[in-house]
Amino acid sequence: MKTAALPLAPTVATSPLVYVKLVFVTLFWGGTFIAGRIVAHALPVMTAAALRFAVASALLLLVAWQREGGLPRLSRQQVLATAVLGLTGIFLYNLCFFGALGRMPAGRAALFIALNPIVTALAAALLLRERLTAIKWAGIGLAFAGAAIVITRGDPVGALRDISQSVGLGELLMVCAISSWAAYTLVGRSALKGLSPIAATTYASLWGLLFLTVGAARDFASVEWSAIGWQVWTGLCYLGAFGTVLGFVWYYEGVKAIGASRTAVFNNLVPVFGISLAALLLGEQVLASMIAGGVLVAAGVTLTNR
Template identity: 90%
Template sequence: MKTASPPLVAPLVAPLVYVKLVFVTLFWGGTFIAGHIVAHALPVMTAAALRFAVAVALLLLVAWRREGGLPRLSRQQLLATAVLGLTGIFLYNLCFFGALGQMPAGRAALFIALNPVVTALAAAMLLRERLSAVKWLGIALAFAGAAIVITRGDPVAALHDISQSVGLGELLMLCAISSWAAYTLVGKSALKGLSPIAATTYAALWGLLFLTIGAAGSSAAVDWSTIGWQVWLGLGYLGAFGTVLGFVWYYEGVKAIGASRTAVFNNLVPVFGISLAALLLGEQVLASMVAGGVMVAAGVTLTNR
């Protein structure tokens, strides 16, 4: 009796997931270019609120198509998603757009590579999660690389005049990374009983509420007739590709190949960010950015092992 041949569909799943994850990092690298354009045309609060107006509309559609809508929240879940909205949406985007208004997009993209390292360090300090010697080495290597990027390759000189190396943009990006670390840690408890799509949609709704309240004053002063198509295109990109499609495909990767293997792809975000900034914005790529970026990527890889 002839045995049935195995299905041909399964082997094609993993390569498709890897392709999607590369595109996710491309989308996220592009957010620095779109954010740079938007941040120089609109007030910070207004820009962030418009981004998440687009994102919330699409997330609600995704939640309805994939899960039949949003579940009713318990009081604890309501509080947890509100904290997610405050940290990962409101504070992160406030710092993100603020930083891009002060510094080059490619330089800002390098900072974002520190996210997994700062999150691991915060988990060790606040949640008492144990870190191995290899992870501590990774953290030290990543922060050493970040110091090279921040000081433009001269950490010793920066100690004598720190204001010349660390400006408002750098401080805002460090605050953005800290906000995202808080979002990630709170998300561990918020996701209990909630799907990633539901938790993210509720967080985005809370974040949009906070941002809309904050943008009420600044939005009234905007001369909307002077806002060009590039800004509207940037906002659409940030909401659709940088937020919704990136999120959905990223969690498809987590489901298919696991969180650790998926997280390694985050190392491509600064690569795409720097490349796109040089190509589209004409920004200069410094040797210190390349050297520091490689060290940060190596440190993140060790920390994620």
């Protein structure tokens, strides 16, 4: 899972290791769709999300203590802002994420997530009155055309005749996940001045864990814990440690070293790794429409990021 924070200025000297780490970050995030699909088929959605962020929150607290000496005291505004972050980017996003992966292939879900920066840019233009240039509008149009190809499996015209055959609950949940992430990003951009990325993300994760635990309390007693295999526990640890904490730390090391815009380009690798790992580990079919649509989405995202 990616995280939003204030932009950091690039440093003068850049180690090649930064670029290697960013490639691994996108590999980690691509792998979250495979781990998420395994977990989503074994546990209730709320329980899966709560366990993921139990792991992530514990590790983030360790990172905050090691790198920043602990968490700062929050103002009232920051308490409210971090609670909204936990509600949107942790609680709602993960409910939709796990819910979608329980209903659709991991590779298709990974392609949806590539639309995150597009939806965020549109939301910023509508809600914050940020100006979009002609090139950015072209990129948005190109990305949505690619998404239409992916969603309809290469047959947009046929999908219009029977939309229920192309757009199911899984696809709708992924759209909701993207929308909740856009809200998370915009709140983080405007309301968390004065907090470091680590502090903001740790507080958001703790709030999200609280919301998820309350929601999952009813399911805990009904889960047959002894029947859960090692694959599910491994998936949960992967989601919390690699997909959340290590991915977050390395991603913002990249932002600090080479700037936010250049770092964001690496996000185009997430669906590539997601589709590849889904085919390799889950045996999912790679459709020509997924490749064609994915290329258009990546091109549109690149234009919009410019």
